[in-house]
Amino acid sequence: MLLSYRSSTLICRRRLLPQAHYYSTRLPNVLTDLENRGLIANTTSPDLVSHTDTPTAIYCGVDPTANSLHLGNLLTFMGLFHFHIRGHQTIALVGGATGSIGDPSGRNSERVPLERDVLDKNVAGIEHQVHRFFHHGLLYAQRRQKCLDTTIATPKVLNNYTWFNGMTALDFLGSVGRYARVNSMLAKESVRSRLESTQGISFTEFSYQLLQAYDFWYLYQHHGCRIQLGGSDQWGNITAGIDMIGKRSESAAKAYGITVPLLLTSTGEKFGKSAGNAVWLDKSMTTVFDFYQFFMKTADQDVGKYLAMFTLFDGDEIKRILEQHKVSENPEMRTAQATLASEVTELVHGLDAVHQAKVATKVLFGEDLSNVSGADIVKAFEHDHRRFSAWDQEKVMHTGIDQLATLVKATKSRSEAQKLIKAGGMYLNNVKVTDPRQKLAPTDLIDGSVCLLRVGKSSYHAVHIKPS
Missing domain, CATH: 3.10.290.10 (RNA-binding S4 domain)
Structure with missing residues (x-):
């Protein structure tokens, strides 16, 4: 049964994806691969598998609440990266506009607003980091022969301040607010949970989902973007965008949403700046050594999951790594964790950084x-x-x-x-x-x-x- 985009609520389903078609001799369909890696929490339609059998455009957004991405962001960007190496057009959207509002999703209090100069600095830092991530990532994939033989599309890094900057309040109400229904907005989990709290929710935060919905519509209209990817706490914002596209667009092309699981600590806490335990992707904020050591300290019960999520190893390769780890005569060497740490450090910081991390490890452990x-x-x-x-x-x-x-x-x-x-x-x-x-x-x-x-x-x- 087809989902109606006029509907205010889209069905959320957690499912096994059907058998995929292949358009690469080495890589399976991206949705199948993401599912097998534990990188899919929900999707908005079973049609996504067939849709991604041919190149499409997909975006993932991040608000510049700091001048660096962190490990929680990396998990979402890994989803975008898997699309990238298969030749899809990827779009990384930095929220120069939405960052001044603050997303209420997953929060029990309102964010402290950032000054424009701070936001601009944060935007510049994240844009640079995203470009660097895709640069290092493509080299990492090529060294492992994990790319299509066709041309890889250059990622687009955009800033939503570009289209919101000149929009007046009347423009917003006429072109965005007109297509939103308050009862649907109230039903979103991010809003409902805050309404039930003692702090409540400001109108500014309440309207955040409309800004993100407009982002999706704008990218759909001007960049041919058909998929939004986000953390599982972004489900309400993603479906709001799909609803708006269905109501505003004259095109018959469908829009889709994918969410990835949130990266949690062993105690169930979300990794991120607000949780106070962020592992930053900027080496001046989290050193290459500390980044490497974070993965070296991964518990045995989590290392297989992280190998699937943060590397390009396939299931058979991960199984071999874990088997070698179990039968190792020197379990203190943590061979699976060492492999994980080397792979993710290379992916994020480049090949030279792996050598630097290993030198620092040798020095700091008295070797x-x-x-x-x-x-x-x-x-x-x-x-x-x-x-x-x-x-x-x-x-x-x-x-x-x-x-x-x-x-x-x-x-x-x-x-x-x-x-x-x-x-x-x-x-x-x-x-x-x-x-x-x-x-x-x-x-x-x-x-x-x-x-x-x-x-x-x-x-x-x-x-x-x-x-x-």
């Missing part, structure tokens, strides 16, 4: 440094302001290790550093410092440019010594 170069250490830590500092040679050479520890803020004072040395708690290049009077010598520098100071078990400081 042998004989095969690590000074340049590698600098690259691995240069964005980590907690663990990296650069000094002129004249400033630090031949100073006491106790004084060096104070300069790099490893200790609060020289006396504290001396106590640590006497207690056996200070290390230079992973070798214990035993003499409180020891000074930094040229022979202590790796490749004549770097030394590593460790205080206690885990407080590391990479010190880059530059020629004066």
